[in-house]
Amino acid sequence: MKRVLVIIILVVAAAALGLWRSHGGVRAGLSRAVSVSGDDSPGVTGDETRKTFDLKPGARLEVSGIKGSVQIQTSDTTTAEVFVKRTADSPHSLGRREMIIEQTADGLLVRGKQSHLGFWDHLFGHDPNEEVTIKAPRQIALSLKGINGWVTTADIDGALEAKAINGRVELGQASGSAEIGAINGTSSSA
Numbered sequence: 001m002k003r004v005l006v007i008i009i010l011v012v013a014a015a016a017l018g019l020w021r022s023h024g025g026v027r028a029g030l031s032r033a034v035s036v037s038g039d040d041s042p043g044v045t046g047d048e049t050r051k052t053f054d055l056k057p058g059a060r061l062e063v064s065g066i067k068g069s070v071q072i073q074t075s076d077t078t079t080a081e082v083f084v085k086r087t088a089d090s091p092h093s094l095g096r097r098e099m100i101i102e103q104t105a106d107g108l109l110v111r112g113k114q115s116h117l118g119f120w121d122h123l124f125g126h127d128p129n130e131e132v133t134i135k136a137p138r139q140i141a142l143s144l145k146g147i148n149g150w151v152t153t154a155d156i157d158g159a160l161e162a163k164a165i166n167g168r169v170e171l172g173q174a175s176g177s178a179e180i181g182a183i184n185g186t187s188s189s190a
Contacts, residue, residue, distance in 0.1 A: 046087035057139040060107035064145040068130035072153040074138040081135040088128035
């Protein structure tokens with residue numbers, strides 16, 4: 001019985017110290033975790049990002065780690081336009097994730113990434129919702145991975161990969177190879 005009590009005390013002490021370290025104090029950490037402090041007042045907040053990139057025919061467009069909807073539109077162009085709209089219930093919740101949008105050696109990467117979270121934020125925080133719309137050239141290789149939301153794509157002249165998607169999926173035609181798996185939701189293809 002004494003051992004169990006000692007273990008419980010050590011776990012509670014470690015949690016309190018971790019909260020203090022990650023938030024500057026136990027009271028401030030608890031307030032942020034349950035969104036009751038003055039800086040994290042309830043309400044809808046958000047941000048938008050727009051970027052344009054030149055892509056060569058056959059470039060790879062990779063979209064991964066998105067918590068929300070993804071829509072890929074294609075046309076006969078050489079530029080890609082990325083629009084990301086994020087919404088959350090507080091500025092603190094908005095800061096829980098970041099969007100990485102960058103040109104790579106072989107194409108374009110659009111990825112959601114979890115920020116460093118303290119213990120209480122990890123347990124009680126809320127992630128923002130992300131809506132990604134990409135207008136891309138038709139001649140691309142498209143990779144969609146780890147998306148938690150509705151996915152819609154237009155026709156592409158290249159390979160298609162769609163994996164680990166939790167939501168409705170509507171895929172256009174792909175003239176190259178298609179690798180589709182681990183989809184948890186309804187799916188249809190043209």
